[in-house]
Each structure stands twice: as structure tokens, then as C-alpha cells.
Amino acid sequence: MRGFSTNAIHAGQEPDPTTGAVIVPIHPSSTFIQDEVNSPRGGYEYSRAANPTRSALQECLAALEGARHAFAFGSGMGAADVALRVQLRPGDHVVIPHDAYGGTFRIIDKVLTQWGVEYSTVDLGDVAALRDALRPTTKLVWCETPTNPLLGIADVTAVAEVAHAGGARLVVDNTFASPYLQNPLALGADVVLHSTTKYVGGHSDVVGGALVLDDDELAEQIRFTQNSVGSVPGPFDAWLTLRGVKTLAVRMERHSDNAERVAEMLAAHPAVSQVLYPGLPTHPGHETAAKQMRRFGGMVSFRVAAGKEAALAVCAGTELFTLAESLGGVESLIEHPGEMTHASVAGSVLEVPDDLIRLSVGIEDIDDLLEDLRGALGRV
Numbered sequence: 001m002r003g004f005s006t007n008a009i010h011a012g013q014e015p016d017p018t019t020g021a022v023i024v025p026i027h028p029s030s031t032f033i034q035d036e037v038n039s040p041r042g043g044y045e046y047s048r049a050a051n052p053t054r055s056a057l058q059e060c061l062a063a064l065e066g067a068r069h070a071f072a073f074g075s076g077m078g079a080a081d082v083a084l085r086v087q088l089r090p091g092d093h094v095v096i097p098h099d100a101y102g103g104t105f106r107i108i109d110k111v112l113t114q115w116g117v118e119y120s121t122v123d124l125g126d127v128a129a130l131r132d133a134l135r136p137t138t139k140l141v142w143c144e145t146p147t148n149p150l151l152g153i154a155d156v157t158a159v160a161e162v163a164h165a166g167g168a169r170l171v172v173d174n175t176f177a178s179p180y181l182q183n184p185l186a187l188g189a190d191v192v193l194h195s196t197t198k199y200v201g202g203h204s205d206v207v208g209g210a211l212v213l214d215d216d217e218l219a220e221q222i223r224f225t226q227n228s229v230g231s232v233p234g235p236f237d238a239w240l241t242l243r244g245v246k247t248l249a250v251r252m253e254r255h256s257d258n259a260e261r262v263a264e265m266l267a268a269h270p271a272v273s274q275v276l277y278p279g280l281p282t283h284p285g286h287e288t289a290a291k292q293m294r295r296f297g298g299m300v301s302f303r304v305a306a307g308k309e310a311a312l313a314v315c316a317g318t319e320l321f322t323l324a325e326s327l328g329g330v331e332s333l334i335e336h337p338g339e340m341t342h343a344s345v346a347g348s349v350l351e352v353p354d355d356l357i358r359l360s361v362g363i364e365d366i367d368d369l370l371e372d373l374r375g376a377l378g379r380v
């Protein structure tokens with residue numbers, strides 16, 4: 001089997017047989033010629049159903065997760081919608097993390113409940129709590145690890161065992177780790193979700209999502225539902241994502257190097273009351289993370305000792321760390337989850353501390369990043 005970076009650069013990306021182009025072309029065509037009725041010349045009919053640029057991306061993503069099937073979507077939430085819709089019916093129950101991504105919580109709490117789906121929130125770091133939360137109607141356990149924005153760690157193998165024993169499937173949102181750092185299917189998950197907007201795309205220039213899995217029957221249901229609802233990425237988006245993914249391994253190594261240094265600096269800083277980073281030996285999920293992840297990734301959250309106003313001032317006080325939502329790009333970002341990415345969970349069980357700051361540590365020079373953060377912390 002080929003290595004990760006070889007797959008990232010070559011899987012699904014053979015030189016174009018008609019022109020010799022080394023890079024996969026962007027195929028904007030919405031429709032494709034048929035030589036006779038129901039006999040498409042190149043295997044494609046209509047770009048909602050399938051498009052060659054999207055197929056190349058899907059083949060690459062499947063290879064990176066070591067899976068049989070991958071489906072690319074117009075966004076991570078488009079992927080989540082189809083993953084939930086194919087597996088849940090009215091009356092079914094789904095377990096989600098107690099600090100789930102805000103958008104995932106919103107689609108379940110605000111949209112799916114309208115269709116009779118029930119849910120519980122559980123700390124998936126606590127396998128006994130998961131076992132207690134399962135009901136006879138539980139069809140799905142939805143896991144994130146590391147979680148957003150609290151960087152909690154769940155043991156994917158243990159969660160899969162409990163879910164399967166209860167007759168439920170396990171979906172793992174692998175966005176924070178990326179396929180380079182963690183492969184949940186190999187740990188027992190049934191479906192992997194990516195917001196390819198983040199590390200997979202890696203350059204903050206495209207929104208996209210993916211579902212990756214082995215099960216042929218479930219894959220057929222996903223194919224059918226995605227084509228039915230139409231949540232597909234355009235060919236240019238698929239191409240940008242494929243361009244980004246080629247460098248995923250080198251980017252993740254550098255993100256991890258830089259984030260480790262940032263976490264160490266913050267842990268020793270008097271203005272910081274707590275650092276949440278699974279790479280720190282003091283993190284409660286450190287051992288589990290070390291077991292199931294190649295490295296600890298580029299996301300670091302921390303709490304500001306002086307409280308919310310000081311946290312807001314730090315967010316506004318950095319120069320290189322750009323104040324913006326999203327994550328996973330080459331540039332460093334800073335944000336206040338309580339007021340920004342996780343505003344939709346305010347007042348719910350998922351509410352996050354108001355002195356919390358989330359960093360997406362980029363791949364700039366580490367000394368510049370440390371100086372920028374020290375400067376902003378020194379002014380509060």
C-alpha cells in the first residue's frame with residue numbers, strides 16, 4: 001500500500017488520457033454526450049449525479065482514509081445532513097457530544113427534531129455515560145475528537161464498541177484531526193465526516209465537506225440521497241480542495257509543531273488560567289489521543305484568567321492571528337467561540353466558557369506567532 005503523501009498527490013489523479021495534462025482538469029460541463037440512449041461515452045451523464053473533477057477528489061479522499069467510498073459535498077453541513085438523513089427516521093434517537101460543533105447541534109436540535117428525531121448530549125470521553133444514554137431506538141452515535149472548541153478527546157475504539165453493542169452506527173467528525181492525523185474507520189467507526197473547508201482544503205479559499213466509508217449498502221444510500229437533494233460541490237470547488245489536499249501531510253506536521261510551541265508558551269503564561277491542547281501531558285485525553293492520533297494537530301484553546309472582557313481584548317489585540325471564524329488554513333486565526341462560532345449554542349447545554357479563546361495555529365514562523373500572542377496577552 002502506498003504512503004499517505006503519495007496518495008494525496010496521486011490517488012484519483014492520473015494524467016489526463018486525452019491531453020496528457022498532469023493536473024486533473026476542472027470539468028465545468030453540466031452534461032455529457034451519450035452515443036446511444038443510456039450509453040454515456042465517458043461514463044458521466046449529468047454533474048449533479050457525478051462529475052469527473054469531483055470523482056478525482058472522492059477517489060483521493062477515500063485513499064487517504066483507507067476506505068472504499070468517499071462522497072464530496074458542497075459543505076461540511078451538507079455532508080452532515082445526508083449522513084443524518086440516510087440513517088435516522090422519525091422516532092429514532094441519536095447521541096451527540098456535549099460539546100458538539102455548533103452547526104451539528106443546530107441541525108439536530110432545530111431541523112431534525114421537527115421530523116421526530118430525538119437526541120441526547122453526552123461527554124463521549126466517558127464511555128459509561130454513553131452506555132447509559134443509549135436507548136432501544138438509538139441508531140447513531142455522533143462523535144468528534146478532538147472536539148470543537150474544547151479539544152475534548154474520545155476513545156474512538158471504545159465508543160465504537162459501545163455503539164455497536166447497542167445496535168447503533170458510529171459517525172466520527174474527523175475535521176479537527178484531518179485524515180493525516182487520525183483514521184477513524186480503522187478504529188471501528190462506520191462513517192467519517194470532514195468539513196474539507198478546514199485542514200483538507202487548507203487555504204481558507206473553499207467551502208466543502210465529505211463522507212468516507214466502507215459499507216457498500218450505506219454508500220449506495222448516500223449516493224442516492226445526495227443526488228436526490230443535490231448537495232454537491234461545483235467542479236472548481238472540488239479542484240481547489242484537491243489542490244489543497246496534496247500538501248496535507250507537510251502542513252499538518254508544521255501545524256502540530258507550531259501548536260505544541262504555542263500551547264507550551266500559553267501554559268506558562270500568567271494571564272492564562274487553562275490551556276486545552278491534547279498534546280499537553282496534563283490534558284485528560286492525552287494518552288488516548290497519543291494512541292489514536294499521529295500527532296496532536298493545530299487547534300489550541302485557552303481561558304483568559306481575567307475573564308470575558310480580557311478575552312475579547314486579546315482577540316482584538318493580535319496582528320498575525322487574524323480575528324475570524326473557521327480554522328485549518330495556513331494562516332493563524334483567533335476567535336471567541338462564545339460570541340462567534342458557538343453563539344448558536346448559547347443558553348443550551350453546549351454553552352462554552354465566556355473567557356475561552358480558540359486558536360487555529362497556522363504554519364507561519366513560530367517566533368512571530370509567539371511574539372504576537374505574548375504581545376496581546378501582555379496588554380490585558
Ligand SMILES: *Cc1c(COP(=O)(O)O)cnc(C)c1O
Pocket residue numbers: 075076077078101103104144148173175176195196197198207208209
Ligand atoms: C466547520 C465544521 C463543520 C461544518 O462544515 P462546513 O464546511 O462549515 O459546513 C463540521 N464539523 C466541524 C468540526 C467543523 O469545524
